Amino acid sequence: xxxxxxxxxxxxxxxxxxxxxxxxxxxxxxxxxxxxxxxxxxxxxxxxxxxxxxxxxxxxxxxxxxxxxxxxxxxxxxxxxxxxxxxxxxxxxxxxxxxxxxxxxxxxxxxxxxxxxxxxxxxxxxxxxxxxxxxxxxxxxxxxxxxxxxxxxxxxxxxxxxxxxxxxxxxxxxxxxxxxxxxxxxxxxxxxxxxxxxxxxxxxxxxxxxxxxxxxxxxxxxxxxxxxxxxxxxxxxxxxxxxxxxxxxxxxxxxxxxxxxxxxxxxxxxxxxxxxxxxxxxxxxxxxxxxxxxxxxxxxxxxxxxxxxxxxxxxxxxxxxxxxxxxxxxxxxxxxxxxxxxxxxxxxxxxxxxxxxxxxxxxxxxxxxxxxxxxxxxxxxxxxxxxxxxxxxxxxxxxxxxxxxxxxxxxxxxxxxxxxxxxxxxxxxxxxxxxxxxxxxxxxxxxxxxxxxxxxxxxxxxxxxxxxxxxxxxxxxxxxxxxxxxxxxxxxxxxxxxxxxxxxxxx
Numbered sequence: 001x002x003x004x005x006x007x008x009x010x011x012x013x014x015x016x017x018x019x020x021x022x023x024x025x026x027x028x029x030x031x032x033x034x035x036x037x038x039x040x041x042x043x044x045x046x047x048x049x050x051x052x053x054x055x056x057x058x059x060x061x062x063x064x065x066x067x068x069x070x071x072x073x074x075x076x077x078x079x080x081x082x083x084x085x086x087x088x089x090x091x092x093x094x095x096x097x098x099x100x101x102x103x104x105x106x107x108x109x110x111x112x113x114x115x116x117x118x119x120x121x122x123x124x125x126x127x128x129x130x131x132x133x134x135x136x137x138x139x140x141x142x143x144x145x146x147x148x149x150x151x152x153x154x155x156x157x158x159x160x161x162x163x164x165x166x167x168x169x170x171x172x173x174x175x176x177x178x179x180x181x182x183x184x185x186x187x188x189x190x191x192x193x194x195x196x197x198x199x200x201x202x203x204x205x206x207x208x209x210x211x212x213x214x215x216x217x218x219x220x221x222x223x224x225x226x227x228x229x230x231x232x233x234x235x236x237x238x239x240x241x242x243x244x245x246x247x248x249x250x251x252x253x254x255x256x257x258x259x260x261x262x263x264x265x266x267x268x269x270x271x272x273x274x275x276x277x278x279x280x281x282x283x284x285x286x287x288x289x290x291x292x293x294x295x296x297x298x299x300x301x302x303x304x305x306x307x308x309x310x311x312x313x314x315x316x317x318x319x320x321x322x323x324x325x326x327x328x329x330x331x332x333x334x335x336x337x338x339x340x341x342x343x344x345x346x347x348x349x350x351x352x353x354x355x356x357x358x359x360x361x362x363x364x365x366x367x368x369x370x371x372x373x374x375x376x377x378x379x380x381x382x383x384x385x386x387x388x389x390x391x392x393x394x395x396x397x398x399x400x401x402x403x404x405x406x407x408x409x410x411x412x413x414x415x416x417x418x419x420x421x422x423x424x425x426x427x428x429x430x431x432x433x434x435x436x437x438x439x440x441x442x443x444x445x446x447x448x449x450x451x452x453x454x455x456x457x458x459x460x461x462x463x464x465x466x467x468x469x470x471x472x473x474x475x476x477x478x479x480x481x482x483x484x485x486x487x488x489x490x491x492x493x494x495x496x497x498x499x500x501x502x503x504x505x506x507x
Contacts, residue, residue, distance in 0.1 A: 023218040025489075025502055028225035028234070030244040031360060031391030032198050036184060038172045039109050039116040042395060044411060045244070049222050050169045052203055052502045053186040057083050057102070057151070058166040062504040064495035066164045070097055070173070070187070071151075074163075079155040081162070087149060090208035091175045092191035099145035101173035107138040109170055117429040118170040120422060121413070124162075124448075126154045157449050164414040189215050189503035198224055203502075216506035226361045226391070232484070235261075241486040242500075248364055251307050254484070261484045264308050265494035268317055268415065269479035271309075273357075273372065274408035277472055278401055278434045281353060286342045288471040291355075291405075293339035294379040295372055296332045301477050304371045305364070308482075312475040315467055319496070320417045322457040336379050343380050350381035358387045358406035360394040365407055368476070398432050408432070408473060411498070417460045418447060424467055435472035 033046040041050055051060070059069030071083040089097035109116045110131045122128045126142035142154040155162070165171065175185045184192050189211065190203035203220040205212060223240065225231035228247035234240045246254060246262070254262050275282050275291075282288060297311030311329065318327050343350070357373060359365040366388060373384035384405075389397055398406045410430075412419040421444050422428055426436045443463045450456040467473070481498035491504045 022507060023216070025217040025220045025242075025505060026240045027220065027222050027242045027502070028231045028240050028244040029201075029222040030224075031226050031362075032224050033201070033222075034392050034395050036192070036195075036201075038105070038169045038174070039114050039118075041169055042117050043391065045222075045391075047169055049201055049203070050172070051188070051499065052190045052220060053184065053188045053192060054169065054172040055089075055188045056166050056168070056171045056173070057085075058163050060167050060497070060499050060501060062491055062501070063493045064497035064499045066167050069167070079157060081153045081155065082146075083151045083153070085149040085151065086210065088210040089187060090210070091185050091187050092206045092208060093175070093177065093185050094208050095175065095177060096148070097173060097175075097187050098148040099151040100148070101175060102151055102171075103141075103143050103145050104176070105172060105174035106143050107141050108174065110141055111138045115429075116170060118168070118413075120428060121165055121168065121170050124155045124157060124159050126156055158451060161414040161416045161418075168413055189501070190220055193219075200224065211503070215503045217502060220502045228363050235484050235486075240484075241489055242492075243484040245364065246307065246482045246484060248305050248307050248367065258484060260487050263481070263483045263485055263492075263494055265481045265498070266319075266496055267411070267479040267481045267498050268319065268496045269409060269411035270312055270315055270317060270420065271368075271407075271409040271476050271479055272312070272315065273474040273476060274398065274403075274406045274433050275472055275474065276401070276403045276405075276432075276434060279404050281348065281355070282404060284346050284348070285471065287346045287348065288474075290339040290343040290346070290380060291376065291382075292471060292474040293335040293342070295375050295474065295476065296336075297330075297476060298332060299375075300368065300371055304367055305477070308480040309477040310480075312477045313468075314464060315473070315475055316417045316420045316460070316464055317412075317478050320412065320415065320420075321460060321464075322453070324454075325457060325461050339379055343382075354383050354385055356385045356387055356404045358389065358394065358397060358403055360391045360407065361388055369407070401434075403432075406432070409479070411479065415496075417464075418444070421447065421460070421463050424472060433472035435467075435470065437466060437470060440466045440470075 029045045029048060031045055034043045035041045035046055055069040057069060057071040058066045061067045070085055070089045072086040074083045108114055109119055110122055110128050112132055112134050127136055127140045130136040131138050131141060144152045146152055189206055189209050191206045193204045194202040201222040205215055205218050225244055228245050231243050232247055235243050275288060301309045301311050313330055314327055357369045359369045369386050376382045376384055410420055423430045424435050425441050425444050447459045485492050488507050490506050492500055
């Protein structure tokens with residue numbers, strides 16, 4: 001009898017344990033987030049968390065497409081946009097989300113004191129640029145709360161991607177009241193419960209969220225998972241439902257053993273090596289050419305990475321440049337021969353030259369850096385010094401004038417080539433390469449006001465050619481999104497934006 005009771009008790013305990021964890025979602029998130037401030041966050045891992053915490057006028061659906069969020073409808077009259085807000089949107093403290101919360105947030109975003117890295121996305125709002133240049137105070141930003149549920153925005157010029165941009169963190173609202181002890185007050189499906197630095201961020205369902213009845217998971221844990229091999233072990237042990245990435249070295253095993261859980265999908269992103277043009281050696285254009293030509297992208301993608309990445313000789317993914325712009329591959333043997341000749345012309349001594357490659361803590365990033373260093377050594381005789389840093393440190397370190405080469409890349413914030421081209425303008429906060437070309441800047445400005453698609457694509461090609469010729473960066477490969485997803489998790493759809501809000505997921 002005691003044995004039967006013990007077995008029964010054990011089964012009941014297991015049942016309750018399963019039920020208790022059934023509503024908890026565990027997500028790998030790579031490196032520690034650089035910030036959860038909507039104006040300061042830069043990394044994708046930060047944005048992953050912010051998309052669960054906040055909601056803008058627009059948000060994203062389960063397939064990564066823009067849909068209404070706090071807004072329920074909108075009207076456009078010329079360059080004047082009017083958004084009508086839903087009356088049941090609330091902050092996590094129960095107070096209503098009103099139009100003034102967006103005005104407050106956007107004024108703060110363009111304030112030079114904020115130094116928001118994504119502030120360029122607000123450039124098209126009237127007076128935004130003058131405010132950023134300290135020619136006008138932030139209150140002059142032409143965004144107006146007509147009433148609590150009506151927001152008017154005046155743009156300089158048409159913007160076909162504006163609705164999609166409004167789903168980004170830089171466009172989120174800010175509450176009038178601040179939380180106790182600087183606690184984050186959010187208006188999304190979740191609110192923050194706990195943050196253990198270098199371990200995890202715990203989110204719990206926002207009881208005031210207007211769509212809370214449709215939100216399945218009561219808690220979402222974002223775990224720091226910098227090491228892909230360790231992340232895989234945690235996934236296999238059932239500690240993670242979704243991984244941030246996969247270890248490239250295990251791709252064959254993953255295809256053979258976790259094919260249902262493995263998600264590899266096209267992604268609107270490019271990976272490249274950044275070059276500091278202020279460096280005394282990297283100022284040499286022929287050296288930059290030689291460094292680029294010495295890298296065999298086919299070996300990098302097929303032998304080193306091996307998870308579907310495509311070799312890149314351009315910056316903008318093919319999907320964003322139009323059918324008439326044909327991307328062609330390169331002949332690696334001819335490239336290496338030309339690299340050797342160009343390096344001779346630099347007059348530099350390979351034995352005396354050492355170039356530092358900076359990258360963030362990641363097994364995959366380390367492999368890429370080692371491969372590039374080996375190719376430079378083999379083809380040019382140049383030794384590279386490898387330096388890795390924790391993500392938060394790396395984000396700041398790459399801005400230093402002392403940097404030489406560093407891992408870089410970009411994922412499109414919105415589906416337009418401008419999302420890549422704006423990075424390299426002289427005023428861009430993401431221009432860590434110290435690239436300045438007045439003709440390029442003027443060309444990008446022209447692209448912004450061009451509505452004819454054929455002409456716009458021609459201008460995009462010209463702008464991209466400036467970057468390819470001047471070489472502030474070395475294109476390496478086009479990203480693919482790579483995740484492991486528990487087969488019991490439903491509502492997860494692969495998409496080119498690789499954005500998956502927790503509120504759409506369930507078991």
